[in-house]
Amino acid sequence: MGLLDGKVAVITGAGRGIGRSEALLLASEGASVVVNDVGAAVSGEASEERPAEEVVNEIKAAGGNAAANFDDITSWKGGESLIQQAVDTFGGLDILVNNAGILRDRMSFNMDEADWDAVINVHLKGHFVPSRFAGAYWRAKSKETGQPVNAAIINTSSEAGLFGNAGQLNYGAAKAGIAAMTIILARELERFGVRSNAIAPRARTRMTEFLMGSVGAADDEKAGFDAWAPENTAALVAWLASDLSKDVSGQVFIITGGLVQVTQGWNPVNKATSDKPWTIDAIEGVRDQLFKGVDSGVPPFQF
Numbered sequence: 001m002g003l004l005d006g007k008v009a010v011i012t013g014a015g016r017g018i019g020r021s022e023a024l025l026l027a028s029e030g031a032s033v034v035v036n037d038v039g040a041a042v043s044g045e046a047s048e049e050r051p052a053e054e055v056v057n058e059i060k061a062a063g064g065n066a067a068a069n070f071d072d073i074t075s076w077k078g079g080e081s082l083i084q085q086a087v088d089t090f091g092g093l094d095i096l097v098n099n100a101g102i103l104r105d106r107m108s109f110n111m112d113e114a115d116w117d118a119v120i121n122v123h124l125k126g127h128f129v130p131s132r133f134a135g136a137y138w139r140a141k142s143k144e145t146g147q148p149v150n151a152a153i154i155n156t157s158s159e160a161g162l163f164g165n166a167g168q169l170n171y172g173a174a175k176a177g178i179a180a181m182t183i184i185l186a187r188e189l190e191r192f193g194v195r196s197n198a199i200a201p202r203a204r205t206r207m208t209e210f211l212m213g214s215v216g217a218a219d220d221e222k223a224g225f226d227a228w229a230p231e232n233t234a235a236l237v238a239w240l241a242s243d244l245s246k247d248v249s250g251q252v253f254i255i256t257g258g259l260v261q262v263t264q265g266w267n268p269v270n271k272a273t274s275d276k277p278w279t280i281d282a283i284e285g286v287r288d289q290l291f292k293g294v295d296s297g298v299p300p301f302q303f
């Protein structure tokens with residue numbers, strides 16, 4: 001018996017890296033998986049590669065159920081047909097893992113319009129579009145049966161967005177947006193029995209191998225295993241997709257190697273009040289109160 005027997009999952013960008021390892025684990029736990037991937041280059045350019053097909057073959061060879069999908073999740077029609085394929089092929093949808101991503105790192109002052117648009121499009125719109133059609137499917141199903149649907153969305157954020165990494169303005173803004181989207185989806189879909197959570201993974205994939213050298217090797221040595229293997233992040237996604245996490249929603253996790261963390265962001269830390277409209281002088285007057293115990297300079301990047 002698998003933990004996800006009878007469930008149907010869609011995973012975007014599952015032809016490689018983190019998404020691939022999630023697809024393999026979910027399928028090995030009994031889920032039927034629609035493996036979506038356009039086969040793009042790291043920077044998003046189209047290519048002739050069809051990695052989704054390879055992952056489907058791997059799953060089938062191991063005795064699992066899977067179907068390939070090549071839709072571009074940034075397109076309205078692509079997102080709609082991806083969700084429809086799960087329903088038509090496997091009879092429904094229980095799990096949506098939004099994972100597809102690209103990278104075009106530049107300092108903000110060197111970034112051009114195309115770098116901004118492409119990254120915002122794949123991450124932010126690429127999370128929204130499949131969620132939109134999955135949400136509509138679950139809402140209709142819940143209304144039809146009068147029951148909550150017991151479904152899960154798992155989004156893919158990043159520490160680059162949660163903590164704000166220099167050189168990744170487009171990517172970080174999108175990933176912070178995905179963390180916000182995760183909480184908003186959790187609030188909107190709760191009434192239909194859908195939970196929504198996000199992971200901020202850290203793994204050695206083609207997206208990060210240029211960073212890996214010393215950091216990855218040091219972490220591997222400390223952990224005593226391949227701490228940066230993309231497979232390390234998949235267990236959390238399988239747990240979030242399963243009924244074991246039925247009471248978990250609106251949460252953003254960091255997962256890497258042997259470390260998993262729950263995060264909470266944008267909580268007020270200090271306050272000042274006034275019984276009159278604020279003036280510039282009054283703001284200056286409460287400066288010490290606002291920054292009590294808190295550094296007023298640029299926050300350090302917590303990696």
Ligand SMILES: NC(=O)c1ccc[n+]([C@@H]2O[C@H](COP(=O)([O-])OP(=O)(O)OC[C@H]3O[C@@H](n4cnc5c(N)ncnc54)[C@H](O)[C@@H]3O)[C@@H](O)[C@H]2O)c1
Binds near residue numbers: 017041208
């Ligand atoms: N690797 C890390 O350390 C790390 C850290 C933080 C966040 N992430 C996030 O994890 C996710 C997976 O990244 P990865 O490291 O496995 O990268 P990867 O490049 O190995 O895999 C991403 C996949 O997404 C696919 N893709 C790109 N655009 C697409 C589109 N429009 N429609 C469908 N598929 C598309 C690509 O073809 C590729 O196979 C991304 O969202 C990434 O931002 C990764």
